[in-house]
Amino acid sequence: MSAFIQEHGLLFGWLTVIGQILLFTIVLLLSLAFLLLMDRKVWAAVMMRKGPNVVGPFGLLQSFADFGKFLLKEIIIPAGANKTVFLLAPILSLTLAFAAWAVIPVAPGWVVSDLNVGILYLFAVSSLGVYGIIMGGWASNSKYPFLGSLRSAAQMVSYEVSIGFIIITVILLVGSMNLSDIVSNQSSGFWSWHVFSFNHVLLFPVMLVMFVMFFVSALAETNRPPFDLPEAESELVAGYQVEYSSTPYLLFMIGEYLNIVLMCAMMTILFLGGWHGPVPLGEDFVANFPLWVVNLGHLAWFMAKVVFFFFLFALVKAVVPRYRYDQLMRLGWKIFLPTSLAAVLIVSGYVVYMGVQA
Known part of the structure; x- marks a missing residue:
């Protein structure tokens, strides 16, 4: 830039x-x-x-x-609410949701900011996103929104840990925290995509498990069913959004869906080859087209994969029953955390002893 x-x-x-x-x-x-x-x-x-x-x-x-x-619609603010924080919370959530997209590459060179530490940037922004939800629940001056915000914060923090370890396995294989480098590392064809890792056959079961765990963790991180416990209608009405209406509620919803699509994009980049198709195109074939046409093709592949993952998100909501909160916490802390930590050890050992070059 x-x-x-x-x-x-x-x-x-x-x-x-x-x-x-x-x-x-x-x-x-x-x-x-x-x-x-x-x-x-x-x-x-x-x-x-x-x-x-x-x-x-x-x-x-x-x-x-x-x-x-x-x-x-009219914006209604509860009489006992802290008006400044009440209105600031959805704005903060939306702003951080947009900010996370700054480092997402959708085609070669098509990225707002191609940071060398893009993964760290995403960790920082996603961690700050919890504050918007806590502020919204607390500022409403009502027990149900406050309980919903606490549930959501605990849920997001719990699964961020597992997501972090899962991403570390990819970083170890690539040797870079730049998202464009991670995509470029999977350019040889579908056999080089990290979900399959046919280039590293011994890691195939490990990376496949990491991919499934990332998908489930993404559902929990974005409060999507079957982990929509902060908004469990039978318990907390609509969670931290109970007292919100009109535009502030819309901002919360846009921020939530931006985060969902962001997780779909992250799965595409980390495990499914990003903008690359399943079979690499020859350089002679690519040379026959202008660069912008080639990049549009890359963008089409990227969008197709994101839409596929979004379809899976929607399907899970329609099919899978909601978890209990104790089941949610048990899954995150007793299963996903030790499994992802073991995967980090396995992948790091493989990289060191097999001499994998980034």
């Missing part, structure tokens, strides 16, 4: 960078609207009903109609 600014001039460079960020944000929000529609369609199909199908052709404009409804 700095080299681009020096080459084209300070003002033009910054305007270009800001334009790229705005374009990325708009595309992300539009994609989110249609993914939300897909989410509802999947639930409906499992329940043998049609789902949204009235607003626009095939219900394609339903998400935009809901968006307008949220904007036009």
Whole structure:
């Protein structure tokens, strides 16, 4: 980014960078609207009903109609609430959810900020995301939202530990915390994707288990069913969002779905080859097309994998019954944590003794 600014001039460079960020944000929000529609369609199909199908052709404009409804509703703040913190909480959650996408590469060179320590950046931003939920529950001045926020914070912190160890196994194989480098390490074809690790046959069962554990941990990290205990209707009404309505509630929901899609993107990058297809294209074939056309192809592969994972998220919500809270904690601390820690030891031992070159 700095080299681009020096080459084209300070003002033009910054305007270009800001334009790229705005374009990325708009595309992300539009994609989110249609993914939300897909989410509802999947639930409906499992329940043998049609789902949204009235607003626009095939219900394609339903998400935009809901968006307008949220904007036009009155913002209601409870009398005993801390108004400043009450309104700041959803803004913080949304801002941090967007900030996490800054290091996600969607195609070669198509990333807002290609940090060498992108993984550490994601850890930092995701850890701060807990504060928005705690602030929202506490500022509502009600027991149910406060209990819901505590549940959510404990759940997110618990599964962040397992996710961290799982990501470390990938970092050990690649030798870099840069997300673009992690994708480039899987460019040889589907056999080099970390979920299969056919290049390191001895690690195949380990990385396959890590992939499944990451998927389950992502469900818990984003409070998705069957781990939606902070919003368990039969116990806590709607969790930390009970007292929220209109635009503040919308901000919470957008932040939540941004985090869900982020987890889908992370699974794509860490385990499923990122923007690479299952079979690598030859250099002679790629040379026949302009770079932007090739990158659009990469983007299509990346989006297809993200949509696939999002479909799995929606399917789990429609099929799997909700866990009890003690089951959730037992799974995270007694199964996932020791298993992921053992996987770190196995992968690190393999890297050292087999002489794997990053």
